[in-house]
Amino acid sequence: MFAQNHSDHSDQGPGETPTSLPPAQHVNETSTDKNTENLSKNPDIKPLSTTSRSWRFALAALGFVILCFGQIFNTNDWFPLGSLSQYSYGRPLDSPTRSVRIIAVNTEGNDIRVPLNAKGVGVGRAEVEGQLDAIIADPSKLEGLARAWHGLHPESPQFTHLTMERVTSYVKDGKPTGQSDVEFLAEWTVQGNYGETQ
Template structure:
């Protein structure tokens, strides 16, 4: 009797399980990336808003970090996360809308109302838009970080 060679899959080929696993992992990753993009999740780095990488920075320029500070009626002062589900606006949207907000600071009342609706029992007396200014030299931070007040708004309770 002659021995028949045993059939083996070609070297380097994937079996059915390997193909299904790769397709599943790819689908999950693309789903997360799409959710982060469409949901505008800035805090999902590096999967969040990829538009932040679309423009080159001047290696001898400045980087601005815009943030929101709430002053509460009970005297507390806290940094407030700028997200659509917290104040109705993301940091990027805030930076784009900043010229209009400076023209009419009363527009910040909408942020106050949204925050208070999302956090029952809180009473915001005032909001401040602030920026940390990071100066660059040769692409690296140079000098101390400057913190500056951009806009202040006091609500009816303040």
């Protein structure tokens, strides 16, 4: 067997490609032609009808309109097609930073900062800031935070009064200066008697 193989290729010069093997390009073209032929013969593969194309186009157009609406009116009500204001964006190094905080008075008479996260009241700061205008217009929406705190921490002192503030911190060359301003935004006296259920 080995002798036969040697004699089959003994008449080829160094570096020559065996004539029995077709070039790689020829093999690829042949394979492509066969695939195209198989697809054309498959009766299950049909082009989209005019109706199918129309409703797909209408759905894409509707999504685009909702996305534009969310950007123009700065709302996250139709997430993820809203303004996505919870995401960070670049700012100049000397530009002040602003954040919202909520201070609660609890049933023990202590002032505490409401933890705006999933473990604290079930929502994050971004969700609260995204509804800032609505909360200022209707402070009773803060009642939901007191209710959520009670649901997650029934054994802890409960909220009796909530105050929302905006803190503006000043920076220079990207570093805090230590100066800040506090702006009152809204307040709400909790209506539910959550402390009585402990």
